[in-house]
Amino acid sequence: MRALQLVSDREVKSVDLPEPDAPGAGEVRLKIRVVALNHLDVWGWRGMAFAKREMPLTIGAEASAEVVALGEGVSGLKPGQLVSIFGARTCGTCHQCRQGKDNLCDHVEGVHGFHLGGFAREFVNLPARQCVPAPPNCDDIGAALAPITFGTCEHMLFDNAQLQPSESILIQAGGSGIGTAAIQLAKSIGCTVYTTVGSDDKIEPAKALGADHVINYREDRFEGVVRKLTRKQGVDVVFEHVGKETWAGSMLCLKRGGRLVTCGSTSGVSADTNLMMLFQRQLRLIGSFGCRMDNIATSMEKMARGYVKPVVDTEIEFGDMATALERMESRKVFGKIIMRMS
Numbered sequence: 319m320r321a322l323q324l325v326s327d328r329e330v331k332s333v334d335l336p337e338p339d340a341p342g343a344g345e346v347r348l349k350i351r352v353v354a355l356n357h358l359d360v361w362g363w364r365g366m367a368f369a370k371r372e373m374p375l376t377i378g379a380e381a382s383a384e385v386v387a388l389g390e391g392v393s394g395l396k397p398g399q400l401v402s403i404f405g406a407r408t409c410g411t412c413h414q415c416r417q418g419k420d421n422l423c424d425h426v427e428g429v430h431g432f433h434l435g436g437f438a439r440e441f442v443n444l445p446a447r448q449c450v451p452a453p454p455n456c457d458d459i460g461a462a463l464a465p466i467t468f469g470t471c472e473h474m475l476f477d478n479a480q481l482q483p484s485e486s487i488l489i490q491a492g493g494s495g496i497g498t499a500a501i502q503l504a505k506s507i508g509c510t511v512y513t514t515v516g517s518d519d520k521i522e523p524a525k526a527l528g529a530d531h532v533i534n535y536r537e538d539r540f541e542g543v544v545r546k547l548t549r550k551q552g553v554d555v556v557f558e559h560v561g562k563e564t565w566a567g568s569m570l571c572l573k574r575g576g577r578l579v580t581c582g583s584t585s586g587v588s589a590d591t592n593l594m595m596l597f598q599r600q601l602r603l604i605g606s607f608g609c610r611m612d613n614i615a616t617s618m619e620k621m622a623r624g625y626v627k628p629v630v631d632t633e634i635e636f637g638d639m640a641t642a643l644e645r646m647e648s649r650k651v652f653g654k655i656i657m658r659m660s
Contacts, residue, residue, distance in 0.1 A: 407429075494559070555577050563585035
């Protein structure tokens, strides 16, 4: 079967691998349909795995698949069914997993495509518990974008930041994959949405997704614009994932008692924090990573009902990682880059 593997830092190759054996007890055999690419893939490509990993390593952390076969004891799934794949290998037995908080698993083995073999392959055997069935009217692209792109945003906005209808929110990098998802999710509950983009050609697409105010951060200081538009009050929530370049400005955009939720640091992992601002304005800084499996199911249900939609920037040919990585690193992307496996 075809697969894409990272053979060394910054080198991805197309290879032929043997197909997996019949699924074992509690496993399913999956035929991968669509792989969605993320900055997580860029980090892995750069060698920023933050943990030991063995190469060659099959890449791909976010995907949809079709169930092909069931192992002994598997219920709730059937051959031919479309599923979204939870991207971390969690234990399923610790207190956090039993509470439905797999992203806080005490014994997680790692993230597929980053520490463990990923989904850029034609077939894979996985524990059945990592498969989230897609509802009717959710296609394989939507199911592929549910685990990281939409699931991460669901967890950030609603589990962690507790975003409420009619609140105001600043979404950094609104043209990114999770930025396009966050705009739609926030607007779907009636929030006033401010967002930043890096070029004028992204302004109208961001507005089309529901953003009320779009700021080209390369031309204007976004914090000044947000404070002016909010009459110096600031916003209730900031959706942050850029990191060092925007951190201080993001804090300045918050109103008294506001919440900043972050899941990423694409511009750098270290940033200065004004502690006096933090405690005097009673701000809350919230870290968020991954999502719960319920967030994946909720994301697909919202897509099926038409509340939100996948935004695809580019569909690449199998193996064309050079195009994908160049677009992500240059920040030219608006939405997601996907690769169809079958």
